[in-house]
Amino acid sequence: MDIHRLDSYIRPAGGDGRVRIVDLRRFFHAGIIAGISEEVMSLDAAGPNPLERLAEALSGDLAEVNALISERLSSEQVSRIPEVTSHIVGAGGKRLRPMLTLAAARLLGNGGPHHVPLAAAVEFIHTATLLHDDVVDESTRRRGGPTANLLWNNKSSILVGDYLFARAFQLMVSSGSLRVLGILSDAAATITEGEVLQLVSTRDLGTTVETYMKVVRGKTAALFSAAAEAGGVAAGGSDSETASLRAYGEALGISFQLTDDLLDYGDRDIGKNTGDDLREGKVTFPVILALRDATVEERSFWSRTIEKARTAEADVDEARAILERRGALAETRSAALGWSAKAKETLAALPDDPLRSMLSELADYVVARIV
Amino acid sequence: MDIHRLDSYIRPAGGDGRVRIVDLRRFFHAGIIAGISEEVMSLDAAGPNPLERLAEALSGDLAEVNALISERLSSEQVSRIPEVTSHIVGAGGKRLRPMLTLAAARLLGNGGPHHVPLAAAVEFIHTATLLHDDVVDESTRRRGGPTANLLWNNKSSILVGDYLFARAFQLMVSSGSLRVLGILSDAAATITEGEVLQLVSTRDLGTTVETYMKVVRGKTAALFSAAAEAGGVAAGGSDSETASLRAYGEALGISFQLTDDLLDYGDRDIGKNTGDDLREGKVTFPVILALRDATVEERSFWSRTIEKARTAEADVDEARAILERRGALAETRSAALGWSAKAKETLAALPDDPLRSMLSELADYVVARIV
Numbered sequence: 001m002d003i004h005r006l007d008s009y010i011r012p013a014g015g016d017g018r019v020r021i022v023d024l025r026r027f028f029h030a031g032i033i034a035g036i037s038e039e040v041m042s043l044d045a046a047g048p049n050p051l052e053r054l055a056e057a058l059s060g061d062l063a064e065v066n067a068l069i070s071e072r073l074s075s076e077q078v079s080r081i082p083e084v085t086s087h088i089v090g091a092g093g094k095r096l097r098p099m100l101t102l103a104a105a106r107l108l109g110n111g112g113p114h115h116v117p118l119a120a121a122v123e124f125i126h127t128a129t130l131l132h133d134d135v136v137d138e139s140t141r142r143r144g145g146p147t148a149n150l151l152w153n154n155k156s157s158i159l160v161g162d163y164l165f166a167r168a169f170q171l172m173v174s175s176g177s178l179r180v181l182g183i184l185s186d187a188a189a190t191i192t193e194g195e196v197l198q199l200v201s202t203r204d205l206g207t208t209v210e211t212y213m214k215v216v217r218g219k220t221a222a223l224f225s226a227a228a229e230a231g232g233v234a235a236g237g238s239d240s241e242t243a244s245l246r247a248y249g250e251a252l253g254i255s256f257q258l259t260d261d262l263l264d265y266g267d268r269d270i271g272k273n274t275g276d277d278l279r280e281g282k283v284t285f286p287v288i289l290a291l292r293d294a295t296v297e298e299r300s301f302w303s304r305t306i307e308k309a310r311t312a313e314a315d316v317d318e319a320r321a322i323l324e325r326r327g328a329l330a331e332t333r334s335a336a337l338g339w340s341a342k343a344k345e346t347l348a349a350l351p352d353d354p355l356r357s358m359l360s361e362l363a364d365y366v367v368a369r370i371v
Numbered sequence: 372m373d374i375h376r377l378d379s380y381i382r383p384a385g386g387d388g389r390v391r392i393v394d395l396r397r398f399f400h401a402g403i404i405a406g407i408s409e410e411v412m413s414l415d416a417a418g419p420n421p422l423e424r425l426a427e428a429l430s431g432d433l434a435e436v437n438a439l440i441s442e443r444l445s446s447e448q449v450s451r452i453p454e455v456t457s458h459i460v461g462a463g464g465k466r467l468r469p470m471l472t473l474a475a476a477r478l479l480g481n482g483g484p485h486h487v488p489l490a491a492a493v494e495f496i497h498t499a500t501l502l503h504d505d506v507v508d509e510s511t512r513r514r515g516g517p518t519a520n521l522l523w524n525n526k527s528s529i530l531v532g533d534y535l536f537a538r539a540f541q542l543m544v545s546s547g548s549l550r551v552l553g554i555l556s557d558a559a560a561t562i563t564e565g566e567v568l569q570l571v572s573t574r575d576l577g578t579t580v581e582t583y584m585k586v587v588r589g590k591t592a593a594l595f596s597a598a599a600e601a602g603g604v605a606a607g608g609s610d611s612e613t614a615s616l617r618a619y620g621e622a623l624g625i626s627f628q629l630t631d632d633l634l635d636y637g638d639r640d641i642g643k644n645t646g647d648d649l650r651e652g653k654v655t656f657p658v659i660l661a662l663r664d665a666t667v668e669e670r671s672f673w674s675r676t677i678e679k680a681r682t683a684e685a686d687v688d689e690a691r692a693i694l695e696r697r698g699a700l701a702e703t704r705s706a707a708l709g710w711s712a713k714a715k716e717t718l719a720a721l722p723d724d725p726l727r728s729m730l731s732e733l734a735d736y737v738v739a740r741i742v
Binding site: 075078079080081128129132135136154155156158159160161162163165166167169170172173176178181182185186188189191192193195196197199200 | 450500527531532534537547559560563566567568
């Protein structure tokens, strides 16, 4: 195909006239050559969502990451390992976190020799925490299917999670960069400390916004920020560039988690049990807000459901009604949008590149489900 | 005190004329100056056991390791972390594995600047696996006291274990040695793979000696060997020296585990529930041996207890009787002694030093409970 012709990259997507872009990076390049502005280009690409477009742009790297993940998960003698992990790794995983590593590395250079193993390490850490979270939360559904702890048992999830942590560190060591190892091992400590803090805050109505933010920075934002920063460092980015990537990942992660908290009191099907947080006694951002000026009746509702773990099916609707009444849903939405905007602002310090635009659109996309 | 006088280091220990050596390293040094052979010296020191003598010789380093462990476990905001870990880290932990790191480093040099953080990292990895093992095994007793999963809950044990893994990697990164990071992250992968293999082999009477050995190399020997090797590398040891240390740790670990397997069918109080392996359905070395030429009745016993998990209190005695009859206890004892002897042989390649003698005596000591 003629790599300078825009239509070389366009394929029909469905019968409604929508199109799909085959190789978004080259497409943009061709667009720039053809004198078409980036903004118009991104409107043209309305078919795939920003995550899909990022996956498209990074498709070569992602294929290598996936191959490496498969290779490192195979264990001839212990078939339980690929069994448990293929279920979770293959089950609609978005590869969001490794894509942050890849995008950061490609944005600041040619990626370096190590961005692929680092991206795989990031996905391993993420998968390990999912396996352990599902045991701790006693979850039965993940990504629209049964969880590994339900399909096998808690023991497998614990030990295979440990195996993934160890494999992640092996991959990180293979990168040969002590700076990257420092970033990712610090993130692992922050993540696990956040998980313990979340556990001890469970069913505690005295949980403060400060504690909540520490939990969120730990359980979600730490890996987003380390993933982006590690990619930048692997590509030899400057200190200001890698700091921006870190700040971007952190803000994106917080925005992502606030959105998740909000959706847990929503009514849409997102392949996750709505009302999980209430049943698990998690004191999330909307609940903390609603507790500030709760009536006696409302406080008694939260005390019964969250503190005392006595919940009925209808309680999720009741909780949603209270949160709506107290303005807690609107305020959580606003906070999520604020962090999304902050994520986009941090990108200004990075090179103007189609990938930067995609990261900016990604920040819109993580909150798109609630706007 | 006069550091050249042997009696400066001797204190009474109990009223039966036995003595305790205060500073074994200096004591040996004084002994060498006084022209007393090392062999006689070690006979003189009959009071403390080899582990205590090693602890004495490494007391300065060990104090630093303990201080570092305490410092890294403190978490201002998450008090559950020091609560769970102080219980297990403080509860009669022998610090055997970190002592291997320290001894190896001191044997091959002055220790280097990093042997202390590496020893702490080794202890963190060990403690993390204990926390997770107790959840997986549903244990209620550890080191003569209740387990953390019993005192708190499985969730705390899982997440605090993860936190310790992460802290271990942070300490390893601080050593600044990619080679050491490679040794310890490879060990972590071997350990966790061994744990998964043990899980899937549980209650499987078809478990082979080969599988058993892979489990033991994983769950026990990998950390012993990595601990010793990492200490040697940190001190700048030669390739042959660090390979010997690795082989020593591996043989010591296998010997240690075979001894544990044997004692689990013994009748002495070792601060561990005798018969745990039978109740947990673990197919250990003596059982594999006894299955080779089991009678129909014996096979039916193992099938009921191990395969089908139907055990009564008297079954441990019955199991012991069968193992005795099949010669499985004697053969396990002989295998443990063989690995202990192998451990001692590997020390020949290392410098002749009081610490080397202590490592040799340690290899005797780990099997002393069964001779």
